[in-house]
Amino acid sequence: MPEQVIWGMEVFLNGLMAGVLYALVALGFVLIFKASGIFNYSQGVMALFAALTLVGIMEGQVPFSHLINATFGTEIHHFGWHVPALLAILLTMAVMVLLAWLVNKLVFQHLVNQEPIILFMATIGLAYFLEGMGDMMWGSDIKTLDVGLPQGINPMIDEVTYGIFGYGFFIDNLDLWATGIAAVLVVALVVFAQYTKQGRAMRAVADDHQAALSVGISLNFIWVMVWSLAGFVALVAGIMWGTKSGVQFSLSLIALKALPVLMLGGFTSIPGAIVGGLIIGVGEKLFEFIVGPLVGGATENWFAYVLALVFLVFRPQGLFGEKIIERV
Amino acid sequence: MKLKLATATAAAILAAAPAMADLVFPDLSYRTGPYAANGIPFSDGYQDYLTLLNERDGGIGGEKITINECETGYNTEKGVECYESTKGEGSLVYQPLSTGITYQLIPKVSADGIPMHTMGYGRTSAKNGRVFKWVFNYPANYWDGASHAVTHILNENDGDISDKTIALVYHNSAYGKEPIRTLEKLSEKHGYDLTLLPVDHPGQEQKSQWLQIRREKPDYVIMWGWGVMNQVAIQEAVNIRFPMENFIGIWWSGSENDVKPAGKAADGYKALTFHNLGSDYPVYDDIQEYVVDRGKAAGAGDQIGTVLYNRGMYAAMLATEAAKTAQEIHDTSAITAEQMRDGMENLEMTEEKMAAIGLPNFGPEFTVTCENHGGNGMGAVAQWDAEAEEWSLITDYFQSDQEILQPLIEEDSMQYAEENDIELRCDE
Structure with missing residues (x-):
């Protein structure tokens, strides 16, 4: 088999893995948009905030320590304990639920029935607020996140592919874990949305929140639940991306990777986010591999958007999005 | 009531503005945003060194230093806004720590007559002082x-x-x-x-x-x-x-x-x-005593000795040494931005000078001239020891390949001079 084809297969597989990571970020957007029609600009910052909180809890860092020390002249930074990863994840999740409740109570409850653009603007404000809050709570230094996920080349895949093709494929262990976790997450979310009372209520609110209200569904509860779920997805995305690069403020920029995925997969479909992520991941990696060397490389960012735009021409609602029918 | 308001406003303005005799060093920092983790230690180092001179020596040549910090977020537009809002306050030298901001400021500082120092970043061909009168990029680009x-x-x-x-x-x-x-x-x-x-x-x-x-x-x-x-x-x-x-x-x-x-x-x-690493220098004892222990550190005091803190401190040290040179040249302690530029253009960093400051062997020796605003092109290689969690130099300072670089700098700067109709200097 020609070398280029073998390398192309390796690139294809790595594109799939990268796509899963993009999809993880896109999922959070989809959940909130599906249930409340809000395009949550702060989803990337939520991933950052969740990851910062997780590291802070794991390392026993005192939140707001800089502020406390500057105000009271103290010198406290750490509680002196380390929290195991699993417990820290649970505690972080509790913080994200609290955040969801606060966001709903203080922001969106007051904006019911407002235009989508108003709600969007509110999420921009929320993004800046959360970024500043994360900075004040946990500091802005780069933090190492280690929840026990393995990184580096998977030796088994390396050996097997070497045996077959005479060239060992590089697949990152972290990407394999991310794929497994994303698969479980999507199945759980689909099952939740289709087969549980709360899930069905969530879909009812998404379809028509006034009709849902009239049959006794609590909008507040559903919105807190959806923001909590988005917080959980943000935490998972934050763990995956934070393990790769350290937890730092540029983590919020991962949202940029989710936008073409959403355009392609649709804003309202959980499977759409996954399929969109995979298409974008594979598409941009293969394009970079084949065309990149001819045009000087660095094609991935713009190609993802071009690919999404091409899909939009044929399916404006995205691959799995709901078709918008407006009667005049 | 109007009188009270006017008095209060005047008092507020007087309190906010630096005293006119102070030496004003603006600090275009970024403590927020995606690059904050790098901007914070640099700014801490820059400010702590200036604070040290104030606390220990009473400023430079008897003139107190005022630090004028402005947050750029590593954003070029904000950086330009910071420049515009601080340039009228007696700023002596700008160090924007961003190549993007540098490119925007080159024509502005040239028009306003305020020097800019872009140490290890910015426009490389600014090394040619014959073209770039107000821009310096020593000791390396x-x-x-x-x-x-x-x-x-x-x-x-x-x-x-x-x-x-x-x-x-x-x-x-x-x-x-x-x-x-x-x-x-x-x-x-x-x-x-x-x-x-x-x-x-x-x-x-x-x-x-x-x-x-x-x-x-x-x-x-x-x-x-x-x-x-x-x-x-x-x-x-x-x-x-x-x-x-x-x-x-x-x-x-x-x-x-x-x-x-x-x-x-x-x-x-x-x-x-292009500078040394670690915190094993006498000046750090002074920073601890006069700055950190007195609660005057710019940050939390947890960045001292890191690579970027050292770089910020080195930038401040070079700026203050240039200010001292300017004071000597013009025989005045209250220097202006134009006089500061003269100090930068006549700066000579020797080992004796660095040792006297408390930073022996901290940076390469170099001399700035009218033609050469970039120093001698000296640098070194450092290596990370993950066990000890520290960087250390593994080579001495060595010079870049001037035979290759000098023609490139000449070509690029001359093209800039032609495009911007700049009259070459240093000929007399």
Whole structure:
């Protein structure tokens, strides 16, 4: 088999893995948009905030320590304990639920029935607020996140592919874990949305929140639940991306990777986010591999958007999005 | 009531504005946003050194120093706003710590008559003082850095790298593209193959580039990154088992922030530098005593001795030494921006001077002249020890390849002079 084809297969597989990571970020957007029609600009910052909180809890860092020390002249930074990863994840999740409740109570409850653009603007404000809050709570230094996920080349895949093709494929262990976790997450979310009372209520609110209200569904509860779920997805995305690069403020920029995925997969479909992520991941990696060397490389960012735009021409609602029918 | 309001307003203005006799050093910092982790230690180092001079020596030549901090968020537009809002307050020298902001400020500082110092960044050809009267980039610039990396590789291979391949992994921006021409020229001279691998901003996803490196197996990788791009690149290099000792970053890819996320596996990674490392210098004792212990540190006091803190402190030290030179030249302690420029153009950094300051062997010796605003192009290579969690120099300072660089600088600066109708100086 020609070398280029073998390398192309390796690139294809790595594109799939990268796509899963993009999809993880896109999922959070989809959940909130599906249930409340809000395009949550702060989803990337939520991933950052969740990851910062997780590291802070794991390392026993005192939140707001800089502020406390500057105000009271103290010198406290750490509680002196380390929290195991699993417990820290649970505690972080509790913080994200609290955040969801606060966001709903203080922001969106007051904006019911407002235009989508108003709600969007509110999420921009929320993004800046959360970024500043994360900075004040946990500091802005780069933090190492280690929840026990393995990184580096998977030796088994390396050996097997070497045996077959005479060239060992590089697949990152972290990407394999991310794929497994994303698969479980999507199945759980689909099952939740289709087969549980709360899930069905969530879909009812998404379809028509006034009709849902009239049959006794609590909008507040559903919105807190959806923001909590988005917080959980943000935490998972934050763990995956934070393990790769350290937890730092540029983590919020991962949202940029989710936008073409959403355009392609649709804003309202959980499977759409996954399929969109995979298409974008594979598409941009293969394009970079084949065309990149001819045009000087660095094609991935713009190609993802071009690919999404091409899909939009044929399916404006995205691959799995709901078709918008407006009667005049 | 009106009188009270007017009095209160006047009092507020007087309290906010620096006293006119003060020496004003603006600090265009970034303590927020994606690059804050790098901006904070640099700014802390810059301010702590200036505070030290105030607390220990009563300022410079008897004149107190005022620090005018403005948050840029590493955003070019905000950086320009910061410049515009602070330039009228007696600012002596700007150090924007951003190549993007630098490019925007070059025409502005030239028109306003305020010097700008872009140490190890900015427009490389600003080294030519005949064209760039108000801009300085001593002691080293990007093209020096590219040459330093190649010289180091040459030294490791007994002076012959004609059979080697070098890959440049660079931030796909004006900053990242800076070394390309130099590396191409050096490739013609030394015969190595050069592979260019751009990484799009911000650099969180680099799988394609590192898969290509794994396939093509270059002998060395040089990196021109900033922020998250550095951490991801080092992690990806670890993942594909690229030998760390053959991976060399520019000085903006060589702080503790860049290597710590990869843990022990980053051991052996190299980076260039134009100043020394660590905190084993007498000046740090003074910073502790006069600044930190008195609660006057710019930050939390937890960055002292880190690479970027040292760099910020070095930038402040060079600025204050230039101010002292200006005071000597003009025989006045209350210098203006124009006089500060003269001080910068006559700055001479010797080992005796650095030792007297409490920073022996901290930076290379160099002399600034009317023609040469960039110093002698000296740099060194540092290596990361993951076990000890510290950087240390593994070479002495050595000079970049002036034979290659000087014509490039001449060509680029002359083109700028022609485009902007600049009259050449230093001829008399």
